Amino acid sequence: MRILILGGDGFLGWPTCMNLSGLGHEVMVVDNYLRRDMAGQCDLPTLFPTPSLEDRVGHWKAASGKTIDVRIGDICDYPFLKGVFEEFQPDTVIHYAEQPSAPYSMLGQGEAQKTLVNNLNGTLNVAYAVKETNPDIHIVKLGTMGEYGTPNIDIEEGFIEIEHKGRKDRFLFPRQAGSLYHTTKIQDTDLLYFYVRAWGLRVTDLMQGPVYGLFTDEMQGNDKLFTCFAYDEIFGTVLNRFIVQAVAGVPLTVYGKGGQTRGYLNIKDTLQCVALAADNPVGQGELRVFNQFTEVFSVLQLAEMVRQAGEAMGIAVELRNLPNPRVEAEEHYYNPVHHGLRELGLQPNLLTTEVLVQIMEQVRRYENRIRKDIILPKVTWK
Amino acid sequence: MRILILGGDGFLGWPTCMNLSGLGHEVMVVDNYLRRDMAGQCDLPTLFPTPSLEDRVGHWKAASGKTIDVRIGDICDYPFLKGVFEEFQPDTVIHYAEQPSAPYSMLGQGEAQKTLVNNLNGTLNVAYAVKETNPDIHIVKLGTMGEYGTPNIDIEEGFIEIEHKGRKDRFLFPRQAGSLYHTTKIQDTDLLYFYVRAWGLRVTDLMQGPVYGLFTDEMQGNDKLFTCFAYDEIFGTVLNRFIVQAVAGVPLTVYGKGGQTRGYLNIKDTLQCVALAADNPVGQGELRVFNQFTEVFSVLQLAEMVRQAGEAMGIAVELRNLPNPRVEAEEHYYNPVHHGLRELGLQPNLLTTEVLVQIMEQVRRYENRIRKDIILPKVTWK
Numbered sequence: 090m091r092i093l094i095l096g097g098d099g100f101l102g103w104p105t106c107m108n109l110s111g112l113g114h115e116v117m118v119v120d121n122y123l124r125r126d127m128a129g130q131c132d133l134p135t136l137f138p139t140p141s142l143e144d145r146v147g148h149w150k151a152a153s154g155k156t157i158d159v160r161i162g163d164i165c166d167y168p169f170l171k172g173v174f175e176e177f178q179p180d181t182v183i184h185y186a187e188q189p190s191a192p193y194s195m196l197g198q199g200e201a202q203k204t205l206v207n208n209l210n211g212t213l214n215v216a217y218a219v220k221e222t223n224p225d226i227h228i229v230k231l232g233t234m235g236e237y238g239t240p241n242i243d244i245e246e247g248f249i250e251i252e253h254k255g256r257k258d259r260f261l262f263p264r265q266a267g268s269l270y271h272t273t274k275i276q277d278t279d280l281l282y283f284y285v286r287a288w289g290l291r292v293t294d295l296m297q298g299p300v301y302g303l304f305t306d307e308m309q310g311n312d313k314l315f316t317c318f319a320y321d322e323i324f325g326t327v328l329n330r331f332i333v334q335a336v337a338g339v340p341l342t343v344y345g346k347g348g349q350t351r352g353y354l355n356i357k358d359t360l361q362c363v364a365l366a367a368d369n370p371v372g373q374g375e376l377r378v379f380n381q382f383t384e385v386f387s388v389l390q391l392a393e394m395v396r397q398a399g400e401a402m403g404i405a406v407e408l409r410n411l412p413n414p415r416v417e418a419e420e421h422y423y424n425p426v427h428h429g430l431r432e433l434g435l436q437p438n439l440l441t442t443e444v445l446v447q448i449m450e451q452v453r454r455y456e457n458r459i460r461k462d463i464i465l466p467k468v469t470w471k
Numbered sequence: 472m473r474i475l476i477l478g479g480d481g482f483l484g485w486p487t488c489m490n491l492s493g494l495g496h497e498v499m500v501v502d503n504y505l506r507r508d509m510a511g512q513c514d515l516p517t518l519f520p521t522p523s524l525e526d527r528v529g530h531w532k533a534a535s536g537k538t539i540d541v542r543i544g545d546i547c548d549y550p551f552l553k554g555v556f557e558e559f560q561p562d563t564v565i566h567y568a569e570q571p572s573a574p575y576s577m578l579g580q581g582e583a584q585k586t587l588v589n590n591l592n593g594t595l596n597v598a599y600a601v602k603e604t605n606p607d608i609h610i611v612k613l614g615t616m617g618e619y620g621t622p623n624i625d626i627e628e629g630f631i632e633i634e635h636k637g638r639k640d641r642f643l644f645p646r647q648a649g650s651l652y653h654t655t656k657i658q659d660t661d662l663l664y665f666y667v668r669a670w671g672l673r674v675t676d677l678m679q680g681p682v683y684g685l686f687t688d689e690m691q692g693n694d695k696l697f698t699c700f701a702y703d704e705i706f707g708t709v710l711n712r713f714i715v716q717a718v719a720g721v722p723l724t725v726y727g728k729g730g731q732t733r734g735y736l737n738i739k740d741t742l743q744c745v746a747l748a749a750d751n752p753v754g755q756g757e758l759r760v761f762n763q764f765t766e767v768f769s770v771l772q773l774a775e776m777v778r779q780a781g782e783a784m785g786i787a788v789e790l791r792n793l794p795n796p797r798v799e800a801e802e803h804y805y806n807p808v809h810h811g812l813r814e815l816g817l818q819p820n821l822l823t824t825e826v827l828v829q830i831m832e833q834v835r836r837y838e839n840r841i842r843k844d845i846i847l848p849k850v851t852w853k
Contacts, residue, residue, distance in 0.1 A: 167580050167581075167584070195669075198549050198595075198596070198599040198603075199549075201595055201599070202549070202592060202595060202596075205591055205592065205595055205662075206588055206591075206592060209587055209588075209591060209658070210584060210587065210588060213580075213583055213584060213587055214580070214584075217580040217583070221580075240640045240642070241638055241639065241640040242633060242634075242635040242636065242638045242639065242640050243635060243636050243638070249633070249635065251624060251631070251633055251645070252624075253624040253625060253631065254624065254625050256623055256624045256625070256804070257623065257624065258622045258623040258624050260622070260645035260647070261645060261647070263633070263642035263643060263645065264661075265642070265643070265664065265665075265668070266665060268665075268669075269662075269665065272661050272662060272665045275661050276591070276658040276661055276662075279646075279654050279657050279658055279661070280587075280651075280654060280658075282647065283647075283648060283650075283651065283654045286647070286798065287577075287650075287798045287852050287853075288853065416668065416669045422638070470669050471669075471670065
């Protein structure tokens, strides 16, 4: 299959490129280094040095013998994006090319505007490029479980049948997110769902929970193939942040009561899910939604698990409850359905002390690169 | 009250400026002439000549003795918009400043991008300007009934309580629109609802149906105060188009079967509704939604009413069923609730043969300006 990966330089994008290339697909990757530029502007380095995308595909070629094509450019530039589609003629496009940070999107008007325009204009352009070059292309879009928020009813997989005053209809499951970034993901869904109905596009929306981990099979201890691992308050996801905090010997930063509950998954399972979605395209005029996570934890449960893993390694780990910088419920009902990807064949890599220890040991090798000054939250939602 | 009107040069914006000024409010109006520029690019003149906004406020001053301040600029330019808020210090902002045409938004990638970025970036900037200058300002946002689409259940006023697997919660009523333009209005709602929850903003969302008519009390036969009346396929709303077609002696362009059913209102009632919303601000941290229309008609019913009005004037009116250029249901259930504005005091101006004849007679005075070549639909949704 010919697979175009947009935003393929990111935390998940680059491992996805290697994974799909390794599975024998022809892969082209597009990125404009937005994530790197933003992190640079915010002075937030990743834990490992990350080569340029051009160098990465060279290291991958050396390790695997396989070729990945690279195009550096902005998918908000429609002539550029359409040209990439015309040249590569993909069967599937995987769309990661968004500003991915919730705290960044809450920094101020400029950052909010950048997030809004980048994420929506990019997604619009993907829909148009597919329509104008080959409407049969399967769009696999990374969404987020955060679109649903924390409703007081069970979260279904994308859609819900509503019975009201004796009549029934099927709707997108209601969405109400907790940040501007997450709101742009709701808006992406609005956009793609509209073009699915109007033009008969094929779209899979992967509603992903927070991802943890670092290793994927393709890296095999080859540091040059590592992904960009962030642990700061802006780009780091919660469990990866806790892992680095534990290794660095600083208290784990639990926001508020720590009862915030979400569905999590290992980065290896992200790769499985994306590959399964690509291998099983959806029909014309259909928006298919999968809730992409494997286990549900509260923030406090994660912190406790990291403490236990630390103990196993002889590291004393402290927890520290900070005033919550976000506007969110700290105690709430949470019961999301997640059948679809299991039915397609997902074999979950669950979270264990052993898994945590393995990641923490890897992080410890780079302990001298940890910047303790970027760990505490500075961005508030108000 | 100090009222800032964004997009105050448009079909509804200008009559709103005069109405609120006439009621004794201090009014400042902002526009960047986007609507005029787009219509110029598409070669789609309005039926009456429309003076510039600066000239309009002069004519209004001459007619009423009242002053309206004008600022020409783009609300997507945040420093400009924030400056306007700082200078005028409004109590209420009325936000009409959007690309308003569904067919325009379906013309191609460029027009879609312009619609998306203009409407969302503008709305984001309004939220930020309110937050950063005075979070107490009441935002009155024009939404559209088109956000709801045509679901098979009754449409509630903004929110719905969903009972699911024995648990309950309250959500925004599900939305699924029929054009990219209407989708941007859903996305606006997502955006404002998020900042209402995060920052405690006060927002009233007026989910308006298609507006018909031309006269408002402030115009009083003074042609220089007329609003921009469009009858073309891109900027004209359906009943106004039928009126001009009848006067011009061309068949009424009924798309498809004509069973498309919507809630309509007279332009005079738009003014009442906006004034009522402004007079009754909503509480902090609340999104209040009103369904803004007075009567429900199918396209075919409207066409028949115009035919009857034509008969009363001695004009023979023909109906012509055209292949539907849009993707929409032509036969569907439609039962939207609309209590809120009635409870605030709305006195509806209902649609009668007499009302139609009055509008048609006014249009007939400008019969020689009707351009028959811009009446037939050319934009398709595919």
